[in-house]
Amino acid sequence: MDLGLVKVLYSFFTTHYKDFLGTLACCTCHVILQQSHFDRLAKPKEEELDMLDLAPELSDQSRLGCQVILTKEDKPGITVHVPSITRDARQL
Incomplete structure (x- = not known):
């Protein structure tokens, strides 16, 4: 089953944002x-x-979690850094 990264991290994002x-x-x-x-x-x-142009702490490996799909080919232990600050583009 393929899952969006954001589904895996959903409880984190809904708790903090x-x-x-x-x-x-x-x-x-x-x-x-x-x-x-x-x-x-x-x-x-x-x-x-x-x-992503609106996101703070942008890097060359930046993506939006809601657009990243994890598949069974993904190895366990993927490291994901969540930046310490965020911006809600709907409030700009």
Whole structure:
């Protein structure tokens, strides 16, 4: 079964970011992936890139968690960094 990364981290995001929806609307689920996992993902779509432009602590391995799909091919122990600050693009 394939799961969006945000589903795995859902309780974290909803606890810390009360308005989190997981719908590519706000950039509150901005995460920074380890390079090996980042490299295996499909390139982000324009909408995701637009949201990422608004995210603090942006890095070359940044993605929105709601757009990252984990599959059975993913190895256990993927390291995901959640930036210490976030921005809700709906409030800009």
